[in-house]
Amino acid sequence: MWIEKNGPTWRIRDIVDGRKVTIEAGWPNKTSVKKRLTTLKADQIRGDFIDPRAGKLTVAEWVERWWPGHATGLKPTSVQSEGSRLRMHIVPLLGHLTLDEVNNIVIQAWVTKLMSGLPDLERPGKWARRPLSAKTVRSCHGLLHSLMKAAVQGRKIRTNPCGDTKLPELVPKEMRFLTETEAGRLHTAVPEHWRPLVLLLVSTGLRWGEAVGLQLKNLDVLGGRLTVVRAMHEMSDGSLIFGTPKTARGRRTVTFTPKVAAALTPLVVDKARDELIFKTTTGLPVRARNFRRGWLKWVEAAGLEGLRIHDLRHTQAAWLISKNVPLSAIAQRLGHSSIAVTDGIYGHLLPEVDAGILKAVTEALEHIDPEALAAELEAETVGDLLPEMADEAGGEIGER
Incomplete structure (x- = not known):
């Protein structure tokens, strides 16, 4: 130079x-x-x-270079969701800026726009851009972070400007946990054709896509177990694809009770190994959107308005926790990526388990005389100390 x-x-x-x-x-x-x-x-x-000219690429230009390689490592569902975020929320708002123009202030203003939305001035009460939920905003920011991280690695810019962004806090959706009585009401309200599917969901904690994508070859009715090796997903164009489970540990074996086995038995008769266990009344794969239409009517009939299909998975976890099943076993059954995920989702239920443990200990101590127990403890303590006192005395004599 x-x-x-x-x-x-x-x-x-x-x-x-x-x-x-x-x-x-x-x-x-x-x-x-x-x-x-x-x-x-x-x-x-x-x-x-860092070549100063490299940062003169616009965000839109960098997206065109970066996205094809990034997308090759994603599942089809992630290609769909992340591609949509790029097209809808990143390129339209930031695409005209050069990489070196994107700083923390710009990103913070972008996050604010996503959260607040953009009213349509020509149509009062309408939106030109609807406000996004905190979860979606954080997902968009995470994608932008990856985009800018690649720019740093590609020596286009020196630092990632997404590092210090203040993001909206996530407000977890309220979980519903069915009691055994409520589960019974739901089972009664669901039409007979769909009862095996609902029963399997609530008794195993399978994700929706794992259940409707289950094939005969992965179901052992007599052994009371199934193997999760794939999940069915609905794409935006209406097509159905079968991919791997959500997490690496999602590939697992799940057991179920004889009652569930009895409900599933009629579904396996005269089916080929590769056929789906659950189908519509017309023999087609089960789509979430169509199933949900009936679901809303059934939960209302059962007096469980607002219950989501995913709450059946939460119910399974709550039932296991109430029986003091270790979180590690629950994490394995639900296919969570780690026990930390299980604790993060259901950890707030553990105080109830602790209360149950204390109650059991209290009941066990009911017939014990406190004075006798104190005397026994004192005797054990003295008995433990005597050898130590003897060793110390011997040591002192030896030293003398």
């Missing part, structure tokens, strides 16, 4: 791919441009050099 006069100002030049190119221009005097050149050369020596 070298400096040279360029009209009334100075610039820094270099040879790239056999051609002379301008690295930076517009410096007012020779002293300032020489200081800048020294800094750039020092960065080269340390391996920290």
Whole structure:
């Protein structure tokens, strides 16, 4: 690199791919441009050099370069969701900016726009851009963070501007846990054709896609167990795809009771190994949107308005916790990526378990005489101390 006069100002030049190119221009005097050149050369020596021109790529241009490679490592459902976030929320609002123009202030303003939405001034009461939920905003920011991280790794910019963004707090949706009586009411309200599916969901904690994607070859009715190896997903274009479970530990074996086995038995008669266990009354795969229409009517009939299908999974976890099943076993049964996930979702239920433990201990101690117990403890303590006192005494005599 070298400096040279360029009209009334100075610039820094270099040879790239056999051609002379301008690295930076517009410096007012020779002293300032020489200081800048020294800094750039020092960065080269340390391996920290960032070509100032690289940051002039727009966010939209960088997305076009980055997305194809990033998408190859995603599941089809993630390609759909993340691609939608890019098209709907990142490129339209930030795509015109260059990479080096995107700083923390810009990102914070972008997050605010996503949260507050954009009213349609020509149509009062309507939205040009609807406000997004805290979860969606955080997902959009996470995708932008990955995009800018790749720009840092590609030496387009020096630091990731997404690091210090203040994000909206997540407000967890209220979980519903069915009692055994409520589960019975629901079972009665559900039409006979759908009872085996609902029973399996509430008694195993399977995710919706894992249940409706279950094939005969992965179900052992006589052994009372099934193997989760895939899940069915509905794409935005209406197509159905079968992919791997949500997490690596989602691939698992789940047991079920004889009652569930009895409900599933009629569904396996005269079916090929690759056939789906659950189908509609017309023999088609079960779609969540269509099933939900009936679900809303059934939960209302059971007096359980607002109950979501996913709450059946929560119910299974709550039942296990109430029986003091370890979180590690629950995490394995539900296919969580780690026990930390299970604790994060259901940890607030543990105080109830502790209360149950205390109650059991209290009942066990009911017939014990407190005075006799105190005397026994004292005797045990003295008995433990005597050998120690003897050893200490012997040591003192030896020293003397």
